[in-house]
Amino acid sequence: MPLIRPATLGAALLAAACSVAAEPATPAKADFRASESGYVRHWPGELPVVLSVPHDGALRPEGIPDRKYGVTVRDSHAAAMATAMRDALREKFGRAPHLVVCELSRRKVDCNRDIKEGAQGDPAAEKVWKEYHAMIDAAERDVLARTPHGLYLDVHSHGHPKKRMELGYLLTAEDLRQPDRRLDEDPGFRKKSSIRWLGERTEAAFSELVRGRTSMGGLLEERGVAAVPSPQQRPEPGEPYFNGAFDIAAHGSRDKAQLDGIQFEIPGVMRDTPERRAATAKAVADAVDVYFRTHFRTDLRNPKPAAQGR
Ligand SMILES: [Zn+2]
Secondary structure: OHHHHHHHHHHHHHHHHHHOOOOOOOOOOOOOOOOOOOOEEEEOOOOOEEEEOOOOOOOOOOOOOOOOOOOOOOOOOHHHHHHHHHHHHHHHOOOOOEEEEOEEOOOOOOOOOHHHHHHOHHHHEEEHHHHHHHHHHHHHHHHHHHHOOEEEEEEEEEEEOOOEEEEEOOOOOOHHHHOHHHHOOOHHHHHHOOHHHHHHHHHOHHOOOOOOOOOOHHHHHHHHEEEEOOOOOOOOOOOOOOOHHHHHHHHHEEEOOOEEEEEEEEEHHHHHHHHHHHHHHHHHHHHHHHHHHOOOOOOOOOOOOOOOOO
16 A cells, blocks of 8 residues: 555646646636636627637646647737737727637647637537637627627737738738739739728728728838738748638638638737737727728727618
């Protein structure tokens, strides 16, 4: 017994340590709604803006197997960044946006891929994947019940050497190197983008929406946040650039009339301390303010009801 007991105790402690895992990426506040599995959290809001964070999950339960292929890198500080954006928007407009966060590690599920690659056939991972997308769908339905349009922003972290915000619209780097005239005259670019709906309803040229002064990138650059695409920057050949993935394809407006979607890939220098996150978040909130007034003709302090403005 004396020989067995320490080993048994050690094994029990090891098992306990593994099952406890790390803390969730977002602080446990009472103001969120957890999914049935407990791995997805939704902070509800009243602004016509939905934020999501698929890649900052810290929880790695033993009962869900590690994924066998695909990227498993965690987006450090992405949930804290999105929370800072939510706080800045609430402070500016007196109302908060929706926020949906997956707390399960990307080693177990990748909600920004299709379910086959994201969950790799595991039923528990599939459940979490479905919960995450159902919560974003519900948030978007809530927005569209209140206002005729809105923005869906999928928040990520990147480690590229280029310290700039990369905004994804499902347009490739090569698409974004085309001259303005081509982007404006060939409807194929608009149709394949995650802001298709906005592109069809506004008088602004499509190139203006994607990289003009009043594009998200242009408004961020004007506030001191380096961003691509923007009037200042296009993705040049050989440069890293994330153009967006499953989330903005599923929840942006490419395939149906719903919120227009933009993927935000944020570099470390803009997100790795509370002060930097607050400064970045304030610039985003200010940019969102002008974006809604310019393109949606909506003052976020007093959004139009859903019956108007379609
Ligand atoms: Zn990511």
